[in-house]
Amino acid sequence: MSVLIAIPARYASTRYPGKPLVPLTGAGGESKTLIQRSWEAAMAVSGVDHVVVATDDDRIREASEAFGAEVVMTSENCANGTERCSEAFEKLGRDFDVIVNLQGDAPLTPAWFVEDLVAGLRADPTAEVATPVLRCDGATLNAFLADRRAGRVGGTTAVFGAGSKAMYFSKEVIPFTGKQFDNEDPTPVFHHVGVYAYRPGALLAYPTWPTGQLEQLEGLEQLRFMERERPVLCVEVEARGRQFWELNNPEDVPRIEAMMRDMSLA
Template sequence: MSVLVAIPARYASTRYPGKPLVPLTGATGHKRSLVERSWRAAQAVSGVDRVVVATDDDRIRVACEAFGAEVVMTSPDCANGTERCAEAHAALGGRYEIVVNLQGDAPLTPHWFVEDLVAGLRAAPEAGVATPVLRCDGAALNGFLADRRAGRVGGTTAVFAADHGAMYFSKEVIPYTAQTYADAAETPVFHHVGVYAYRPDALAAYSGWPTGPLERLEGLEQLRFMENGRKVLCVEVDAKGRQFWELNNPEDVPKLETMMRQMGLE
């Protein structure tokens, strides 16, 4: 089953303009842009036939071609990464059986997250899209809560049914819990990891649907699938002791750099 990984990268982010080109310093002092580090993460995934960066910006294209990435130019009218992946897949002939959206702000995504995600979608023919979820430990949950108290958008959380079909995703911390977890190894909160695997029919249909009220309120693209009755499969992944964080705000840069140093990432 052929697999395409597309990395959507947009320069004109409202919250963090130019984010894909932000340099991150690794353990050896080497600086690489956020999009290059995300591309390198994609290169480590096994079972992938092709990796492309999907962008509408020549600054990103030039930077990506300089480090050897294949680039697909897409329209500036794409509302989000899913629409950009759909356009890139169509531009490449629409011939891949699974399209993975590895968002360009998640350079610490372990390769097994993507491998487990693709395996989960293959095993669930009733699902048109799948996305990973990671159970929060106490430190991660406290970080999410601190971000919300400070008015920052931190990680997205997810709740799902017994069959792992998503019930909701939110930038708020859900489900509500009055308990404090401090250094607990496990909490009832799941972090939504910003990666998606799509079947081509669901991906192609996405851009034809209007933006719904929940997607508009939360700013979460995956809610459009749910608002149009498509099952989103939540695939639980195991961090295996590895730290994971996304670059959502400028304040996240030193946090990611500290994690990269601790993991020995160049």
């Protein structure tokens, strides 16, 4: 099966304008933009046939081409990364069996998260979309709760049922636990990792569907599939000692840089 990774990136982020061009300094002291680090994360994934950056902004295009990325220019009217990936897939005019949306705000995404995700979608013919979930330890759960108490929208959580089919995704912390966990304790809360793998038919249909109420309320693009009763497969992935966090707010920059130093990531 042929695999495309598209990295959707837009400059006009509501919460963090210019986010793809924010510099992140690694353990070796080298500074690279968020979009370059996301590109390098995509290039580290095995079994991938093609990688592109999908954007509507010339500043991101120029920065991406400067470090060697292929760029597909998309409409500024794309409502989210899934719509942008759909348009980029169409513009490429090539057949791929799986299209991966590796969002440009997750530079710490390990290669095996994406590899396991693609394998999970391939193994389940009933799933049209798949996304990784990572069981939170106590430290991650406490960081989520601290963000919410401070009025920040941090990571997204997921709940799923039989067959690992998603039941809901939320920017609130779900399920409610009502107890404290030590930093190393496993918890019943799953962090939704911002990566998706789509079958072509579902991805091309997505922009033709109206935005539903849940997607509008939560601001989570994957809920459009669920509101259309399209099954979303949650693929549990293992951290293998790696720390993971997405860049959602300016406050996340020092947190991610500290993680990169801890993991000796240049």
